[in-house]
Amino acid sequence: MPPAKPLPTADQESREFWAGVKARQLKLQRCLGCRRFRFYPRAVCPHCLSGQAEWLAASGKGTVYSFTVCHRPAGEAFAAEVPYIVALIDLAEGVRVMSNLVRCQPAEARVGMPVEAVFEDLSDEIALYKFRPVD
Numbered sequence: 354m355p356p357a358k359p360l361p362t363a364d365q366e367s368r369e370f371w372a373g374v375k376a377r378q379l380k381l382q383r384c385l386g387c388r389r390f391r392f393y394p395r396a397v398c399p400h401c402l403s404g405q406a407e408w409l410a411a412s413g414k415g416t417v418y419s420f421t422v423c424h425r426p427a428g429e430a431f432a433a434e435v436p437y438i439v440a441l442i443d444l445a446e447g448v449r450v451m452s453n454l455v456r457c458q459p460a461e462a463r464v465g466m467p468v469e470a471v472f473e474d475l476s477d478e479i480a481l482y483k484f485r486p487v488d
């Protein structure tokens with residue numbers, strides 16, 4: 354039996370983000386100083402250094418910026434899933450996130466393809482966000 358997959362660990366700065374994912378929502382921090390979204394969650398804005406931010410629900414829509422098809426798993430826990438796609442997604446809100454592209458054959462993945470977030474429960478507390486192609 355393969356080892357268990359590692360789970361995300363929510364900390365003080367990312368707790369709201371992971372709670373949103375569990376509730377089937379991508380939530381992003383938006384700076385109250387310069388009004389820009391940021392990802393990953395953090396205490397200080399990387400653009401203007403403001404410590405004030407709000408959490409807003411993102412659209413979950415984006416496009417593939419880049420991707421790779423993994424034929425060798427990142428560890429034994431992922432061996433049953435190869436080949437899988439790891440992608441950088443540009444969200445409509447202007448931030449770039451890394452995730453898996455799912456419900457997509459590797460040969461069908463394209464830079465620039467429109468995608469939307471989907472969610473996968475891993476436990477009673479933790480879910481993951483992934484992306485699937487949209488027509």
Ligand SMILES: [Zn+2]
Pocket residue numbers: 384385386387388389398399400401402403
């Ligand atoms: Zn800012």
